[in-house]
Amino acid sequence: MCQSGPIGRNIIIGLDGVPFRLIEHLTAAGTMPNLRDTINEGVFLQMASSVPAISSVAWSSIITGANPGQHGVYGFTDLAPGAYRLRFLSFNDLKVAPFWLDSRNGRSIIINVPSTYPAKKLNGALIAGFVAPDLTRATFPPSLIPTLEALNYQIDVDTEKAHQSKELFLRHLDETLKTRIDVYRYLWEAESWQNFMLVFTGTDRLGHFMWDAYEDPQHPFREAFLQHFRRIDQAIGEILERLTPDDSLVVLSDHGFEQLEKTANVSAFLRDQGFLTFKHDPARSLNDIEEGASAFALDPARIYVHTRDRYPRGTVKEHDISAVVGELVEALSSWEIDNRRVIGQIHHRDDVYHGPHVDSAPDLVLTPQTGFDLQAGVRSHGVTQKRPHTGKHTGHDAFLIARGPGLTRVPESLSVSDVLQTFTTL
Numbered sequence: 378m379c380q381s382g383p384i385g386r387n388i389i390i391g392l393d394g395v396p397f398r399l400i401e402h403l404t405a406a407g408t409m410p411n412l413r414d415t416i417n418e419g420v421f422l423q424m425a426s427s428v429p430a431i432s433s434v435a436w437s438s439i440i441t442g443a444n445p446g447q448h449g450v451y452g453f454t455d456l457a458p459g460a461y462r463l464r465f466l467s468f469n470d471l472k473v474a475p476f477w478l479d480s481r482n483g484r485s486i487i488i489n490v491p492s493t494y495p496a497k498k499l500n501g502a503l504i505a506g507f508v509a510p511d512l513t514r515a516t517f518p519p520s521l522i523p524t525l526e527a528l529n530y531q532i533d534v535d536t537e538k539a540h541q542s543k544e545l546f547l548r549h550l551d552e553t554l555k556t557r558i559d560v561y562r563y564l565w566e567a568e569s570w571q572n573f574m575l576v577f578t579g580t581d582r583l584g585h586f587m588w589d590a591y592e593d594p595q596h597p598f599r600e601a602f603l604q605h606f607r608r609i610d611q612a613i614g615e616i617l618e619r620l621t622p623d624d625s626l627v628v629l630s631d632h633g634f635e636q637l638e639k640t641a642n643v644s645a646f647l648r649d650q651g652f653l654t655f656k657h658d659p660a661r662s663l664n665d666i667e668e669g670a671s672a673f674a675l676d677p678a679r680i681y682v683h684t685r686d687r688y689p690r691g692t693v694k695e696h697d698i699s700a701v702v703g704e705l706v707e708a709l710s711s712w713e714i715d716n717r718r719v720i721g722q723i724h725h726r727d728d729v730y731h732g733p734h735v736d737s738a739p740d741l742v743l744t745p746q747t748g749f750d751l752q753a754g755v756r757s758h759g760v761t762q763k764r765p766h767t768g769k770h771t772g773h774d775a776f777l778i779a780r781g782p783g784l785t786r787v788p789e790s791l792s793v794s795d796v797l798q799t800f801t802t803l
Contacts, residue, residue, distance in 0.1 A: 385623030385783050387802055389574040390613060391439075393432060393491070394581030396633030397423040397776040399591070403610075408603050411614035412778065415628065419780025423773075425792040426632035428729045428742050429677055430772030432507070432581065433466065433492040435631035435793045440475035440490060440574075442797035447732030448473040450492070451739060452679060453508070459689060461664040463675075465508060468493045472734055476572070476803050477501065483571025486564050489532075489557060490576050491631075501570055504560065507533045507578055524563065530556045534582045540765060546586060547601050550579050554605065558612050565619065572803070577609055584634040588768025592636050625781025625800065631793060633774035638748035640764050641712075641719050642757040643674040649760065650708050652701075660755040668692050671701050672740075677770075678751035679739035680705060702740055709743065714761060721746040744772055 400421075404413035427434040427445060429452065437443075437450040445451050449472035454463045471492075477485035477499050485501040487493065494509035496517040504525065509515035509532050516522050531553040538545040554577070561575050583605055584591075590602040613628065620626065647653035652672040655665040666673060668690045670683050682701050683691040693701055702725070712719045722744040730738045745751050750769035779787050783802040788795070797803050 385621065385625060385781065385802070386570070387572045387783060387800055388616065388620070388624060388626045389572075389796075390616065390626070390628045391436075391490070391574070391576035392580050392609065392628065392630045393576060393578040394584045394632055394634050394770065395630040395776065396635070396771060397630075397774040399634070400630075400776050400778075403603075403606055408606055409610035409613075411610045411617055412628065415613070415617065415626065415778055415780055419626075419778060420787050422777050422787060422789060422791055424629065424775040424777045426770075426772040426775045427793050428724050428744075428772065429679065430632040430744075430770045431677060432578075432631055435775075436491045436576075437471055438792075438794040439629070439631065439796045440477075440493075441471070441473040442476070442794060443473040444730060444732055444794055446730035446735040446738060449734040449737065451737070452675060452677070453492075454675060455737075456663070456675070461662070461666060461689070463663065466492070468495060468497060468505070476797055477503070477574075482803055484569060485572040485574070486568055486570045488561060488564065488575045489578060490574060491578065501572075502564060502568060504530070505532075506576060509533075525560065528556055528559045528563065530560050534579055536582055536586070543587065543598055547598070550583060550605065551608075554579050554608055558608075561612070562615075565616075579605065580609070580630075581634075584768040585766045586768075588634060588636055588766075590767075620781075623782060625783035625802065626779070627784070627796065627799065628778040629796060630775045633771035633776075634768050635771050636748065637750050637764075637766050637769040639714060639761055640750045640752055640766075640769075641714060641745070642760055643678050643680070643743065643751055643753045644755045645757050645760045646709075646712060647672055647674060647680075652705065652708075655755070659757075663755055665755070666690060672705055674753035675739070676753045678743035678745070678753060680741040680743070682740045698740070705741060709741075714749075717749075718746055719749050719751075720744070 403409045427438050433453045437448050441448045457464050487503040489506040491506040494505035495514040496503045496505050503517045505515035534550050534553050538549050590596040590598040654667045654670045657665050672682050674680050682693050682698050684693045685691045709720050720743050724742040726738045726740050784799050787799050
């Protein structure tokens, strides 16, 4: 997929958590005229997200062109080997190198891609995105840090502000977006580069806390919701003006969004059905799991059979795994809350994952029905939970917009793992 000499530059702009139908609406309504012009000059497709449809897995798939079974990332967290202690995955856990570490692809500027912390040395510059705790290890080269501090660069929106007041949250959202745009402008001009990747993640935070502002035309914060997208479109317009005829542009999201109606806890369901048992009630952590437990769940809805060869207190033998999976599927298929089915799809490991790291994959991954969100925290007493969110992820309606001479003919059936294949120059 690489070429001997660049004919133009590659630009990738990410809008985290933005669904295809929202882009359809905002471009048709004139809220995002620059993106509308890009669509008119290229292609605009609905795209499937990763399984599960969360940013850590999806962006890892986008930047590597690999399936999770190849790159090894199945969530934001995983269990430490040989233990029940949860740990956050980092960029060091990615088993396939992202495109910018291939020396044949030229110099790259990478801004705010989720799950790229800690920053690694590259030919170019990188500022890691969520979940980077600070700029010190999130930035390469380190000499860039004083400039970022002078620009008051914000790695992410402080979502705790959304719990205090929506006005405070929106103010910080705007401040974070401004610094993101300031830094893109600086690096675009200050550095020479072949590849430029910029991800806006405030769109995902806005979707989680204020999706109802989009769905309800009379919502008091609807205009603020739309204004955030207008400002991003203006930045895209700037980028379009900076492109040459030889440059290629992709604008995309990692997953979609929809209205949240109910949050259901998978761990509580497994406990109530007898699959998951703990030493203490309520459980303090997954480390309280008992030997008799046959399955457990990790966020957002990854289910693992509690096998004796993988886990310290696991008792399920290898030849019994398929029987346990069958029992899980039967129970989950009939799970209802308020006379509504909770689970839309049950993905079996071997049906969605392939590659050398499939052995560490979950046995089942759940996709909820419309309106339901799934969580797996073990401290929950009830199957249903109350959360401050009004929007939740979807997996079927990410989007991709592409134009430029360095792109192949984009197939109509596309997933996040296929994005790099749309470039002839990566």
